[in-house]
Amino acid sequence: MTKHEYICRVCEVVAAKSDCFKRRVGAVFVNTDYEILATGYNAPPRGFKHCDKRGGIDGRVDDEGTCGNPCIRTIHAEMNAVAQAAKRGTALRGSILYCTYCPCKDCARMLVNIGVLQVRVMDMNDDGGFYTLGAGDIDVVSWEALL
Secondary structure (H helix, E strand, C coil): CCHHHHHHHHHHHHHHCCCCCCCCCEEEEECCCCCEEEEEECECCCCCCCCCCCCCCCCCCCCCCCCCCCCCCCECHHHHHHHHHHHHCCCCCCCEEEEEECCEHHHHHHHHHHCCCEEEEEECCCCEHHHHHHHCCCEEEECHHHC
8 A cells, every 4th residue: 555545545534423414524634654643524613513414403495405515614625734733833834735525725725835745536526626726836636536
């Protein structure tokens, strides 16, 4: 197993921690030696109730049968990983982000400001972040392309 394959698997395990029924997303920041700097998955803020399959904490659902599109309750995996790094005093500038889903526009703007070198994604679906990352000179590469 290569270092790349190892981090991909770790990212999938991190995503499995999410109990979001809409989409489970994992994020892992590594340095250029593939050492793990921080991990995160999509979840509500600490101490907040989690959504249930009926939709949100109040049982409301949108037309798609989910708690919102985009979800209004969850902190994205990338943001949770950045928060973990901040709590530990770990710098993410010059890091590589592995993510199971392409970051959204807001997360992409945050990654540009952090100074991430590259984003490697399992699912290249685009929530608007792909263009933002490119405009910020951050390459987005699929996991498969690196195997």
